[in-house]
Amino acid sequence: MKTLVVFYSRTGNTRRVAEEIQNSLDCDIEEIIDTKKRSGPLGYMKSGRDASSGKLTVLKDITHDPASYDLLIIGTPLWAWHVSTPARTYIHQNHTKFSKVAFFCTAGGKSFGGTSRT
Numbered sequence: 643m644k645t646l647v648v649f650y651s652r653t654g655n656t657r658r659v660a661e662e663i664q665n666s667l668d669c670d671i672e673e674i675i676d677t678k679k680r681s682g683p684l685g686y687m688k689s690g691r692d693a694s695s696g697k698l699t700v701l702k703d704i705t706h707d708p709a710s711y712d713l714l715i716i717g718t719p720l721w722a723w724h725v726s727t728p729a730r731t732y733i734h735q736n737h738t739k740f741s742k743v744a745f746f747c748t749a750g751g752k753s754f755g756g757t758s759r760t
Contacts, residue, residue: 649717693721
């Protein structure tokens with residue numbers, strides 16, 4: 643089964659999990675790159691606001707076509723109990739190319755029982 647791990651990581655935590663999955667499955671990997679600056683405390687606050695309002699963003703071009711894979715594993719951090727804006731944008735732009743999809747998410751803190759879907 644041809645598998646692709648696609649992930650967005652603001653701080654590196656989701657990247658580490660994505661790389662572990664890639665190494666375990668010996669598959670391709672692609673990082674979702676957001677063009678919006680999201681670093682630091684202000685970036686953290688803006689990211690939570692964008693995610694909770696369902697905004698989309700502008701991504702850099704991808705190199706792997708998701709239609710070429712049997713399984714797509716999408717990784718995202720949770721922002722304000724929501725899928726990150728870059729991951730939401732990737733899904734929005736490419737969902738018609740997905741065959742089988744699995745997801746993983748990373749989060750800091752407590753209380754993620756109320757996490758919403760995309």
